[in-house]
Amino acid sequence: MTDVPNKNFELNGWHVLSLFVSFFLVVIVVNVAFTVMAIRTYPGQVSRTPYEDGVAYNAKLAQLNAQARLGWRAAARAGDDGAVMVTFLDRAGRPVTGLKVAAKLERPATETGRKNAFLPETAPGAYSARLGGLSGAWDLSLVAHDAAGARFEAERRLTWP
The missing domain is CATH 1.20.5 (Single alpha-helices involved in coiled-coils or other helix-helix interfaces)
Incomplete structure (x- = not known):
């Protein structure tokens, strides 16, 4: 071996x-x-137009400062049958009349089903429109103008049953 x-x-x-x-x-x-x-x-890259976005942001800040000087207050609520109701009051608590109010409603999580409407004045300082077919949560964005060119913008989440 x-x-x-x-x-x-x-x-x-x-x-x-x-x-x-x-x-x-x-x-x-x-x-x-x-x-x-x-x-x-x-x-x-967050934005394809960063300079333009910055200019728009500065314009938005200027618009918010002008809006604060106006002293207007807006209250929005969801009404029956898909109605959107908004009331405007000035600094002294008087109704703001003669406004042209444009509203945009969209779902919080998606852009599908977006609705645009103009809200006519139904009473002094009260603006509303029936859009119909609304249920659940919607984000309301509104822009109001008066005859002198003053602009007011507001956003609010509204919920319908």
Whole structure:
């Protein structure tokens, strides 16, 4: 019989080095892959027109300041049969009459079913319109103008049964 040498695995420096390099190579490849996927799916661009958005924001701030100087207050509520009712009062609590009121209703989570309407004045300072077919929660955005050009904007969530 011949003696067969027992060949046990021995961990030497080259094995440790190759494991160490392989580990960091896998980490680097995964990081590069995730970085490439992140950049492709979201390039970091929030708006395609950032300058114009900034100008519009400044105009919105100016409009809100002018609206605050007016001192008008608006109260909106959901009426029966899909009616939208809005009342306007001035700083002294008197009704604001003669307004042209445009309303937009849309669902909070989707743009489908959006409704636009003009609300005629039904009583001094009271504006309403029946839109019909409304149930559940809707976001109301309204814009009111008077004859002198004053502008008032408001938003409110309304709920119909």
